[in-house]
Amino acid sequence: MPVSVRTFQGAEEAERALAASRTARYFGGGTLVMRAVNAGDQAFDTIVRATDPRLRQIQMQGDSVVIGAGVTMAQIIASRDAVFLAPVAKVIGGPAIRTVATVGGNLFAASPYGDFAAALLALDAKVVPVGGTPVPIGDFLDARDREPRRIVLSVIVPRPRDSRAFRFVKVSRVKPKGVAVLSIAALLPTNGGRVSGARVAYGAMGGRPVRALAVEQALEGHTLDEQGIAPALSAATEGINPQTDALASEWYRRQVAPVHLKRLLLDQRR
Amino acid sequence: MTRKPLQFQLNGSGKAIFVEEGQNLLEALRRGVGDLSPKYGCGQGTCGTCTVLIDGEPHLSCLTLAETVENCAIETTAGLAMGPQLHPLQQAFMDGFAAQCGYCTPGMLMAAKALLDRNPSPTREEVVEAISGNICRCTGYEPIIAAILAAAASGGGRRYA
Ligand SMILES: Cc1cc2nc3c(=O)[nH]c(=O)nc-3n(C[C@H](O)[C@H](O)[C@H](O)COP(=O)(O)OP(=O)(O)OC[C@H]3O[C@@H](n4cnc5c(N)ncnc54)[C@H](O)[C@@H]3O)c2cc1C
Ligand code: FES
Ligand code: FES
Numbered sequence: 001m002p003v004s005v006r007t008f009q010g011a012e013e014a015e016r017a018l019a020a021s022r023t024a025r026y027f028g029g030g031t032l033v034m035r036a037v038n039a040g041d042q043a044f045d046t047i048v049r050a051t052d053p054r055l056r057q058i059q060m061q062g063d064s065v066v067i068g069a070g071v072t073m074a075q076i077i078a079s080r081d082a083v084f085l086a087p088v089a090k091v092i093g094g095p096a097i098r099t100v101a102t103v104g105g106n107l108f109a110a111s112p113y114g115d116f117a118a119a120l121l122a123l124d125a126k127v128v129p130v131g132g133t134p135v136p137i138g139d140f141l142d143a144r145d146r147e148p149r150r151i152v153l154s155v156i157v158p159r160p161r162d163s164r165a166f167r168f169v170k171v172s173r174v175k176p177k178g179v180a181v182l183s184i185a186a187l188l189p190t191n192g193g194r195v196s197g198a199r200v201a202y203g204a205m206g207g208r209p210v211r212a213l214a215v216e217q218a219l220e221g222h223t224l225d226e227q228g229i230a231p232a233l234s235a236a237t238e239g240i241n242p243q244t245d246a247l248a249s250e251w252y253r254r255q256v257a258p259v260h261l262k263r264l265l266l267d268q269r270r
Numbered sequence: 271m272t273r274k275p276l277q278f279q280l281n282g283s284g285k286a287i288f289v290e291e292g293q294n295l296l297e298a299l300r301r302g303v304g305d306l307s308p309k310y311g312c313g314q315g316t317c318g319t320c321t322v323l324i325d326g327e328p329h330l331s332c333l334t335l336a337e338t339v340e341n342c343a344i345e346t347t348a349g350l351a352m353g354p355q356l357h358p359l360q361q362a363f364m365d366g367f368a369a370q371c372g373y374c375t376p377g378m379l380m381a382a383k384a385l386l387d388r389n390p391s392p393t394r395e396e397v398v399e400a401i402s403g404n405i406c407r408c409t410g411y412e413p414i415i416a417a418i419l420a421a422a423a424s425g426g427g428r429r430y431a
Contacts (some may be wrong), residue, residue: 002292004272030335031315
């Protein structure tokens with residue numbers, strides 16, 4: 001089926017066009033949308049694009065960095081303001097994917113994709129829809145497949161005060177750039193050597209990036225050493241429902257999650 | 271079907287063609303201007319054989335909406351050699367038996383060129399990283415990595431920069 005392409009300058013106009021048609025799909029960098037076009041996906045017949053410069057901006061706002069939804073992984077890697085996110089962007093696809101794959105597109109990428117979104121979830125980012133108010137990313141991800149599609153303008157990401165407090169690992173079978181068996185992002189602020197207010201998120205361990213609430217609870221007040229993290233490792237997959245796909249079975253994901261979580265928490269990433 | 275005019279530079283020559291809406295750049299290059307050097311492998315972004323450079327950056331032409339390259343400079347493998355003189359990367363691939371069936375080769379060459387243009391003396395890890403989006407079913411990658419390093423050592427990265 002041929003698709004028509006509608007390009008707008010303003011994100012607001014693009015959003016109106018998207019809202020007006022059930023068979024329109026928004027185009028970020030196109031890595032997944034063009035794949036669908038090439039496969040003859042019949043679910044949409046119109047592509048809506050926006051060239052709005054706001055979508056491509058990275059700006060500091062107090063202690064947060066505001067990243068336009070159209071910012072690519074390559075832009076993140078090159079940006080000083082978003083330097084703490086570079087290790088995440090670097091492991092998304094190969095170089096040619098990263099030149100176009102956007103932060104906004106990653107928020108919608110179905111599992112096992114969504115590594116960047118998992119990192120944003122651990123960092124307690126907010127998602128800003130075009131013309132709307134910022135939404136906590138957890139609520140956004142909960143609703144993303146249910147609600148009528150809106151265009152995301154940007155994400156607001158609090159910058160970790162201590163750069164060592166934010167950790168990320170993507171586990172894949174094919175090195176260096178295979179798709180994630182799972183990814184883990186953790187924000188581990190400490191107070192007097194003890195974890196206080198941890199946020200831990202998994203990618204590819206469910207239909208969408210999810211928080212490991214049991215792990216967060218088990219870490220609270222503990223030290224980041226073998227003894228201190230033991231309860232968190234026991235709770236590694238509590239409340240988590242990993243999927244089985246071509247990369248790994250649910251069983252396998254459950255088996256390896258604590259192993260990688262341990263390395264991440266002890267900062268022994270390989 | 272609506273067709274749109276599109277102008278761009280291909281290996282230094284101006285091109286003006288019509289593309290169908292929603293058409294990808296790979297088809298526009300192969301069918302529109304007859305440059306058959308980028309190959310169609312998967313159409314999903316996973317194999318990398320369709321890799322071309324757009325304004326110097328590696329892109330998967332199968333995932334690029336053709337109409338987005340208006341006024342861009344596109345480089346493909348067809349533009350690598352200078353007349354009968356092969357690009358150092360092509361020569362190194364031949365000398366080092368880095369191609370067997372050759373299907374991945376155009377994408378490998380363009381991914382490698384993107385690297386050497388930016389970084390004429392890459393480490394082995396940087397080479398591995400640069401071709402990490404390109405699949406080869408024949409060579410086991412080692413001859414390809416060795417060829418790219420050999421081209422770099424021979425000054426191949428600086429040759430046409
Ligand atoms: C070969 C390959 C490897 C990949 N590897 C990884 C990987 O390692 N890790 C990973 O996480 N992902 C990976 N991906 C998935 C994908 O490329 C990325 O998740 C990317 O960030 C998607 O961004 P995009 O702009 O290209 O999305 P698009 O294809 O443009 O869009 C994807 C979806 O998001 C919607 N969308 C995009 N932007 C917005 C917006 N601003 N507002 C509202 N909706 C929007 C689109 O409508 C569409 O439904 C890979 C993809 C491919 C093809
Ligand atoms: S044909 Fe484009 S990546 Fe395979
Ligand atoms: S040489 Fe055959 S796929 Fe690489």
